[in-house]
Amino acid sequence: MTATIVTIGDEILIGQVLDTNSQYIAKAFDRIGIDVHEMISISDDRNHILDTFSKLQDNTDFVLITGGLGPTKDDITKKTLAEYFDDELVSDSNVLAHVENLFHKFTGTKAPLLQTNIDQAxxxxxxxxxxxxxxxxxxxxLQKGGTVFISMPGVPYEMKGLIDTVVIPKIVHDFERPYIIHKTIMTYGMGESLLADKIADWENSLPDFIKLAYLPSPGRVRLRLSARGKDKQVLETALSEKIEVISKIIGDVIVGFEEDKTIEAVLGGQLAQKGLTVATAESCTGGKIAQIITSIPGSSKYYKGSIVSYSKDVKINNLGVSEQTIAQHSVVSAEVASEMADNVRKILKTDYGIGVTGNAGPTSDDTPEEIGVVFIAIATPNEIIAERFNFGQPREKVIDRAVNKSLEMLQKEILKNV
Amino acid sequence: MTATIVTIGDEILIGQVLDTNSQYIAKAFDRIGIDVHEMISISDDRNHILDTFSKLQDNTDFVLITGGLGPTKDDITKKTLAEYFDDELVSDSNVLAHVENLFHKFTGTKAPLLQTNIDQAxxxxxxxxxxxxxxxxxxxxLQKGGTVFISMPGVPYEMKGLIDTVVIPKIVHDFERPYIIHKTIMTYGMGESLLADKIADWENSLPDFIKLAYLPSPGRVRLRLSARGKDKQVLETALSEKIEVISKIIGDVIVGFEEDKTIEAVLGGQLAQKGLTVATAESCTGGKIAQIITSIPGSSKYYKGSIVSYSKDVKINNLGVSEQTIAQHSVVSAEVASEMADNVRKILKTDYGIGVTGNAGPTSDDTPEEIGVVFIAIATPNEIIAERFNFGQPREKVIDRAVNKSLEMLQKEILKNV
Incomplete structure (x- = not known):
């Protein structure tokens, strides 16, 4: 069984809006064992939409459509769907009641609906x-031939609500599907080429129903194994065996396994389980570490907060970094990162502290270090570890790598110390 | 002239990786007046790739391909390109020298290249x-028929470097293109339906070469006008005239115009220009306001930092929020937001302070307010303004709306007070 995702909207094609819907839908379908064959983004154009629908019909089982359902003139998905299905638009009384309800709630009045609101039904x-x-x-x-067409609004949280509570449950209920299991091996500190070289024989020994993918990102490579078939037990056994073998070959660079979990989720789970807390002191990452950590629901259990010290004054006055340390080593130094980590740990009364200071670029501050250099320190109840990195350019890469690296360093300490 | 963007990689289709490359390429092509007709994500599969190439050939002028160029077995774009062009792979000496150089730099040794490295050339x-x-x-x-195929690595910063410094300059040099001008009108506080209703006549009066799109997001609607043609002057005059007319109709809800600028960029420009500074005190937004503000290069000129107080203790001990205020009004209240905003302004010694506290969900803290309720306060040199919002659910929507709204509120104060 396959699905194809179609996002409709000129705003995507000119780059004004980033399409995040396709990824969300793809994840949801992957979890229920349906392959996403293709993702397509097209314009709000009648011919383009009709042409895309007819190309997909009978070539894929599900077409997931988002976008073009708004109340305004440029949104034409609904009437084009009706045209494709040789159908007419009729008012649905349940939808109308729902629209009315939302409208009154939103405006706080009992004012009559506008025509554009009524047309939503x-x-x-x-x-x-x-x-x-x-x-x-x-x-x-809607169904035509062997294909189900499912149309959803483009607003991400509306689409997500529909996928999670309506679309996926309906498909799971109505259709039989194969099993698909992913297992991702996280490696750390070995380049993609060398890794591939080391595991070449192992890779060649994989059976047809197990697929391997390399997912490199700065400083680490994830190896994703995907097994698919009718017998869940067979898949799981085969995966376990293959993982046991690879662990013997490159065990020294494997830092863990993940099942669709991000490092912040894994880390959060470990902190919560062990009853540990953390605080952050950020400079060049500008609050992004805090934001990533708090993107996990329930993070208030283990995360107390951050002091984002974007200026030197704030480092001195609010984080208690010594002026002398800055004068002697510059703000971008292991010493400053260490004081940031240790002080924020004390100020916010936590078990661990992260301190990050660096030159994200494009211009460099008053420091001898070049653009891309970042110092990250982890303060634990027993010690302070600081490391220097050169994350190169551009700015966004430096910030992302610093965020990732600091979470990785913290995770290492947690696994080590407890 | 049209372009089609093809991203290749199983990791995209199973939702493990979000494709951000397409948006970046789309923006770059839009700026040079080339329409992106379609974006397609496909798997690392020979037939799928060949099939996609042959469908696109002669139907679009440029095919921009990213992904599948890594050194490992699952990366097959290069050899499939060679197959599609009936060609063979040969080693390029310049590339080989570059690979060698990077390899030695990265490993810090003069060790010989691995075969996988050599194959990169x-x-x-x-x-x-x-x-x-x-x-x-x-x-x-590579060129075949009327179509240029351009293949780039999938790693975002490598792709960006190629687009900015090689691909776009080459196209601009080699091809003649029409002008395309976008103008986006930012409106604030009026729903999409009502807005559409009010400007229906104006919308109908637009000439064929000007296209209108509604871009609604929480609390605001952007109206994007796109004009395309050979004579830049004609386009600009027509756009100015139409904007003058719409300003008379809905002038009260227009807050500004943007040319591909985000609110954080506009705000940053205003702060820098006026020599004003800002600090933030964040609770439920968890550092995201700081992160968005500091995503702008040069933000250290006007942004001093943030105290992210994810726990009550930190609010009391580090932000100086009074225990009595919390006891009386709960942590999610206008009073606490106001103290956060005003105190962070004083603690970090800035002109403006933003304070945000709320229930992002999925569970609610120790407060009578329901999930989705957020209080935002702006402290200025003269006063403190606090507002209550109900951003509904889910969590990520609440956080994003709170971030946007706090930047909007700050912008209003800056425009008002100076």
Whole structure:
């Protein structure tokens, strides 16, 4: 079984909006064992939409469509769907009641609906309506030939609500699917080429139903194994065996396994489980470490906060970094990072502290270090570890690598000390 | 002239990696007046790649390909390109020297290259090599029929380097293109439906060469006008006239115009220009306001830092919020937001302070307010303004809306007070 994701909207094609919907839908389908064959972004153009639909019909089982359902003139997905299905738009009384309800809640009045609001309740007569809890544009489920067309709004949280509570449950209920299991091996500190060289024989020994992918990112390579088949037990056994073998070959660079988990989620789980707390003192990362850590629901259990010291004054006055240390070593130094980490740990009364200072660029501050150089320190109850990195350019890469690296360093300390 | 963007990689189709390359390429092409007709993500599969290439050939002028150029077995773009062009792979001596150089720099040794490194220098003999400054996989430029195929690595900063310094300059030099001008009108506080209703006549009066799009996001709607044609002067005059007319109709909700600028960039420009500084005190947004502000290069001129107080203790001990205020009004209250904003302004010695406290969910803290409720306060040299919002659910929407709203509120104060 395959699915194809179609996002509709000129704003995507001119780069004004980043399409994050496709990834969300892909993850959801992957979890229920349906392959996403292709993702396509097209314009709000009648011919382009019709042409795309007819190319996909009978070539894929599900077409997941997002976008073009708004109340305004440039949104034409609904009427184009009706045209493709040789259908007419009719008003759905349940949707109308829902629209009315949201409208009154939002405006705080009992004012009558505008025509554009009323039109939100129009759906093709052949469509099964999918309830959109978070917005006024309903989802729609239509079938033609061997293909189900599912249309959803482009607003991410409305689409997510529909996928999670309506679309996936309906597919799981109505269709039989194969098993698909992913296992990702996280390696750290060995380049992609050398790694590939070392595990070449092992890679060649993989059976057809197990696929390997290399996912390199700054400083680490993840190896993703995907097994697919009808018998879950067979898949799991085969994966375990292969992982046991590779662990003997490159065990020294394997830092863990993940099942679709980010480092901040893994780290959060470890901190929560061990009852440990952490605080951060950030300079060049500008709050991004805090933001990543707090993107995990429940992070308030282990994360107390951050002092983002974007200026030297704040480092001195609010983080207690000594003026002398700065004068002697410059703000971009192991010494300053160490004081930041240790002081924030004391100031916010936590078990661990992260301190980061560096030159993200494009211009460098008052320091002898070149652009791209970042010092990261981890303060633990027993010691302070500081490291120097050169993350190169550009700015966004430096920031992202510094964020990742600091979480990795913290994780190492947690695994070591407890 | 049209372009089609093709991203290759199983990791995209299973949702493990978010494709941000397409947006970057789309923006770059939009700026030079070339329409992106479609974006497609496909798997690391020979047939899928060949099939996609042959469908695109002669139907689009440029095919921009990213991904599948790594040194490992699952990366097959290069050899599939060679197959599609009936070509063989040959070693390019310049690329080989560059790979060698990077390898020695990275490993810090003069060790001999691995075979996988040496293979990075292989390119189809018919290809023009595009120099990849930031990595070992070269870009490639190949032509078949009326279509240019441009292959780039999938690593975002390597792709960006190629687009900015090689691909776009070469296209601008080699091809003539029409003008395309976008103008985006930012409106604030009026729903999409009502807005559409008010400007319906104006919208109908737009000439064919000007296209209008509604870009709604929480709390605001951007109206994007795109004009395309051979005579730049004609486009600019027509756009100015239409904007003058719409300003008379909905002038009260227009807060500004942007040319591809985000609110944090606009705000940063205003702060820098006026020599004003700002600090933030964040609770439920967890450092995201700091991160967004510092995503702008040069933000250290006007941004001093943040105290991210994710726990009550930190609010009391480090931000100086009074225990009594919390006991009386709860941590999620206008009073606490106000103290946070005003105290961080004093502690970090800035002109403005932002204070944010709320329930992002999924569970609520010890407060009578429901999930989704956020209080935002702006402290200025003269006063403190606090507002209550209900941003609903889910968590990520609450955080994003709170970040946007706090920047908007700050911008209003800056425009008002100076």
């Amino acid at each position: 129009l759906v093709p007569s052949k469509a099964t309506v999918l309830h959109n809890e978070f917005g006024t544009a309903p989802g729609m489920w | 292989l390119v189809p003999s018919k290809a023009t090599v595009l120099h990849n400054e930031f990595g070992t996989a070269p870009g490639m430029w």
